[in-house]
Amino acid sequence: MVFHYDSSDPLAVVTAPPPDETPVEQAAREEREAEAQRISDQIDEELRAERVALKKQEHIVKVLLLGQSESGKSTTLKNFRMRFARNKWVQERASWRTVLQLNLVRSVNAVLQALQDAFDNEEEEEDPLPFTDTHQRLRLRLLPLRGVESDLKRLLGVKAEDMLENSPQTSPRLSPRTSTEFYVRSRNWRSFLQASQINDSESSRRPIKHDGVSSQDATEVISSCKNDIIALWTDRVVREMLQKYRVRLEDSASFFLDNAERLATRDYEPNDDDIVRARLRTLDIQEYEMNVAEDGESRTWVIYDVGGSRTQRNAWLPYFDQVTAIIFLAPISCFDERLQEDPRVNRLEDSFILWKAICSSKLLSRTTLIIFLNKVDVLEYKIANGVMVNRYLPSYGDRPNDTQSVVKYLRQKFKDTVKHSSPEPRMCHIYSTSVIDTRTTAQTLLSVRDGIIRAHLKKANLV
Ligand SMILES: Nc1nc2c(ncn2[C@@H]2O[C@H](COP(=O)(O)OP(=O)(O)OP(=O)(O)O)[C@@H](O)[C@H]2O)c(=O)[nH]1
Ligand SMILES: [Mg+2]
Structure with a gap:
C-alpha cells in the first residue's frame, strides 16, 4: 500500500513519505509497509478464528x-454413550470381556477367601456351620482362579506392586468387605488391551497376549471351573456362612456369580x-465427546x-468453570454403609456434605443441577430383607419402612439443601x-437432555 499526501487531513502529514525520498528508499518503505499490513491481517484473522472458536464453545454442552x-x-x-454414541459403544463392547471375566473371578475369590477364614474360625465355634469335604474340595479346585485374577489384571495393565496392595483382606469379622477394590487406570485399560492384541479386523475376538499371559489361557481355566463356581455360589452352607459372617x-x-453359567464360557460375549x-x-478424569440430537x-x-x-x-x-450442568449421583441405598477410604464416615452423610458444598459454590451458582437418587434397586432389596432405615437414620423416625417413603424423605432432604445452601434461588431436577x-x-436421560438444553438456551439468551 502506498500513502499519498493529502494536506486536508492533519494526520496525513505524519504518515506521509519524506519529500526527498529516493526510489530505493521508497521501495524499502513500501516493503516495510506491506509487511506491517500482512502482520496486521494475520492478527485480524487469528482474532476472527478465536471468536468463532469461542462462539462454538458456547454451543458445546459440558456435563460433569x-x-x-x-x-x-x-x-x-x-448409559449416555449407549444411548447417544451407539456406534462406538457397539464397536467397543467386546473389549469389556476381560473386565467382566476379572469381575467374576474376583467375586469367586472373595467368596473363597471368606470360606477359608470361616474354616479357621469355625474350629473354635460351639455351634459350627456344617462344612463337609465337598467344601474343602471346591476350595481346592477353584484355587487356580487366584492366578487367573493376577493374569487378567496384568492383561488390563495393573502393575505388580498395585496387585500386592489390592490383594484380598483376611478376616471377614474384622473387615466389612472381603477384598479391597483393585483399580486400573481406567483411561488406559482399553488401549493397553488393544496394544496387546493381534492386529486385524477381528482383533476384539482374538486372544490377547501380554508378558507371557494369554487371555485364551485365562478363559480356558475359567470355563473349566464353571460348574464348581456354580456349585460354590448355590451351596446352602456357603450362603449361611456369608450371612453369619456378614x-x-x-x-x-451377586450379578456376576448369578450369571456364571453364561460368563464362564469359552465364547462369552458381553451384552449391555x-x-x-x-x-x-475411575482414577483420573475421563472426557467423552458425543453428538446429542x-x-x-x-x-x-x-x-x-x-x-x-x-x-x-x-x-x-478446575472442571467447575464453564460447566453447563452437573449430574450428582447420590446412592440412597448406602445409609447403612461407611466410606471405604474413611470407615468413620457414613456414606449417606458424605453424599449430603458433598451436595451441600456443590449447592453453595459461587462458581456453580448458574450451573444446572441434576441429582440422581441412585441404587433404588439396592434400597428395595435391603428393605425387603428387613433392614430398618431408622436404625441407621434416626431422623427418619416412625415413617413407614418402605422404598417409596424413604425415597420421598431423602428427595425432600436433598431439595431442602438446594434451597438453603444455594447463593441464589435455583431449580434442581431430581430423579x-x-x-x-x-x-x-434411557428414558431418564432423554428428560435430562431436554432439561439441560432448555436451561442452556435460556442462559445463552440472557447473556
Ligand atoms: N444395583 C445397582 N448397582 C449399581 C447402580 N449404579 C451403579 N451400580 C454398580 O455400582 C458399582 C460402582 O459404580 P460406578 O459407576 O463404577 O461408580 P463410580 O461413581 O464411577 O465410582 P468411582 O469411579 O470409584 O468414583 C458398579 O459395579 C455398578 O454396576 C444401581 O443403580 N444399582
Ligand atoms: Mg467411576
Whole structure:
C-alpha cells in the first residue's frame, strides 16, 4: 500500500513519505509497509478464528458427573454413550470381556477367601456351620482362579506392586468387605488391551497376549471351573456362612456369580446389561465427546467422569468453570454403609456434605443441577430383607419402612439443601434411578437432555 499526501487531513502529514525520498528508499518503505499490513491481517484473522472458536464453545454442552466413589458415575456415563454414541459403544463392547471375566473371578475369590477364614474360625465355634469335604474340595479346585485374577489384571495393565496392595483382606469379622477394590487406570485399560492384541479386523475376538499371559489361557481355566463356581455360589452352607459372617461383597458380585453359567464360557460375549455392571474404579478424569440430537438438531456434548473417592476430589475444581450442568449421583441405598477410604464416615452423610458444598459454590451458582437418587434397586432389596432405615437414620423416625417413603424423605432432604445452601434461588431436577437398568435410564436421560438444553438456551439468551 502506498500513502499519498493529502494536506486536508492533519494526520496525513505524519504518515506521509519524506519529500526527498529516493526510489530505493521508497521501495524499502513500501516493503516495510506491506509487511506491517500482512502482520496486521494475520492478527485480524487469528482474532476472527478465536471468536468463532469461542462462539462454538458456547454451543458445546459440558456435563460433569459428580458423587462419591461407587455412586454410579461411570455407569451413568456408560448409559449416555449407549444411548447417544451407539456406534462406538457397539464397536467397543467386546473389549469389556476381560473386565467382566476379572469381575467374576474376583467375586469367586472373595467368596473363597471368606470360606477359608470361616474354616479357621469355625474350629473354635460351639455351634459350627456344617462344612463337609465337598467344601474343602471346591476350595481346592477353584484355587487356580487366584492366578487367573493376577493374569487378567496384568492383561488390563495393573502393575505388580498395585496387585500386592489390592490383594484380598483376611478376616471377614474384622473387615466389612472381603477384598479391597483393585483399580486400573481406567483411561488406559482399553488401549493397553488393544496394544496387546493381534492386529486385524477381528482383533476384539482374538486372544490377547501380554508378558507371557494369554487371555485364551485365562478363559480356558475359567470355563473349566464353571460348574464348581456354580456349585460354590448355590451351596446352602456357603450362603449361611456369608450371612453369619456378614460378608459384604462388592455391589455387583451377586450379578456376576448369578450369571456364571453364561460368563464362564469359552465364547462369552458381553451384552449391555453386563457392561453396566462391570466395575473399574475411575482414577483420573475421563472426557467423552458425543453428538446429542434434539429436535433434529445435533449438538456436541462433553461429559466428564471423575474419580469419587476423597483423594480424587481435589481434581474436580478446575472442571467447575464453564460447566453447563452437573449430574450428582447420590446412592440412597448406602445409609447403612461407611466410606471405604474413611470407615468413620457414613456414606449417606458424605453424599449430603458433598451436595451441600456443590449447592453453595459461587462458581456453580448458574450451573444446572441434576441429582440422581441412585441404587433404588439396592434400597428395595435391603428393605425387603428387613433392614430398618431408622436404625441407621434416626431422623427418619416412625415413617413407614418402605422404598417409596424413604425415597420421598431423602428427595425432600436433598431439595431442602438446594434451597438453603444455594447463593441464589435455583431449580434442581431430581430423579430416582437404578442406572444398571438401561431401558429406564434411557428414558431418564432423554428428560435430562431436554432439561439441560432448555436451561442452556435460556442462559445463552440472557447473556
Ligand atoms: N444395583 C445397582 N448397582 C449399581 C447402580 N449404579 C451403579 N451400580 C454398580 O455400582 C458399582 C460402582 O459404580 P460406578 O459407576 O463404577 O461408580 P463410580 O461413581 O464411577 O465410582 P468411582 O469411579 O470409584 O468414583 C458398579 O459395579 C455398578 O454396576 C444401581 O443403580 N444399582
Ligand atoms: Mg467411576
